[in-house]
């Protein structure tokens with residue numbers, strides 16, 4: 142198990158940030174699916190990254206909507222933005238690299254706009270009623286190799302049999318180098334479906350001397366394993382061993398599995414735990430459609446948040462098909478809870 146977070150190490154970014162936020166932080170909600178709800182056509186190999194080319198104003202709008210809903214962390218539109226994917230569309234490597242940087246600039250610009258609006262009157266108020274500027278971090282998204290395949294492979298992880306750790310490192314290397322120097326506060330490695338890719342990221346962060354922190358978020362379809370069949374525990378052990386990681390968690394997973402997953406993560410790490418589940422619907426990668434689940438509703442999702450917090454998570458948001466309303470509801474639940482007598486555990 143990794144040592145408890147010390148000040149002065151790269152991991153102090155997250156502990157200090159969580160302290161400033163009052164012990165927990167709110168992450169944004171589904172990004173690509175929110176672009177879609179606003180009319181973007183993203184049934185495309187680039188998915189949300191297509192909007193970096195066709196509708197950057199919509200990217201800014203979605204970031205702002207999440208900031209207005211209470212988010213402390215916004216995640217860039219780079220999830221499926223890869224140099225390989227842009228080049229396949231006929232762009233040059235230089236243009237592809239600029240678009241990666243642009244994804245971070247758009248998030249930073251949204252944060253500036255939000256802060257300027259706050260200056261004009263709508264301040265947040267802390268527990269003592271003092272006006273304060275809400276802490277906001279920009280996390281540069283890196284989707285898995287499976288996301289680049291654009292066929293829903295990040296929910297199956299099956300490609301693990303046809304790639305090597307070295308080829309995964311080579312696939313991700315340049316994008317990670319660029320995002321690390323883009324002005325983002327940290328890198329969000331999202332929807333990781335197998336242990337090999339987590340190992341590749343750990344090697345890459347070390348070998349490239351990446352000097353901004355990162356988080357790993359795994360996905361699961363059963364609350365016990367990642368899609369490749371490896372246990373969440375062994376994946377979390379890989380993540381816990383990496384000093385550059387300031388949080389470990391779960392994203393794009395049905396809310397009903399999160400509780401068991403948080404309990405498992407807590408067994409192997411002292412690092413802050415981040416959870417941002419999807420709506421509980423299931424992605425049909427072939428038809429690029431979300432299939433409704435009878436088992437879950439948005440009300441269920443939000444009512445789980447307090448439990449996840451008691452179980453040891455401290456960063457909460459939503460993934461695909463969650464909306465600014467979900468994030469508003471999470472913000473409300475957490476702020477009501479914080480003003481009630483504390484059951485809070487600090488890890």
Ligand SMILES: [Zn+2]
Pocket residue numbers: 392393419460461
């Ligand atoms: Zn998602």
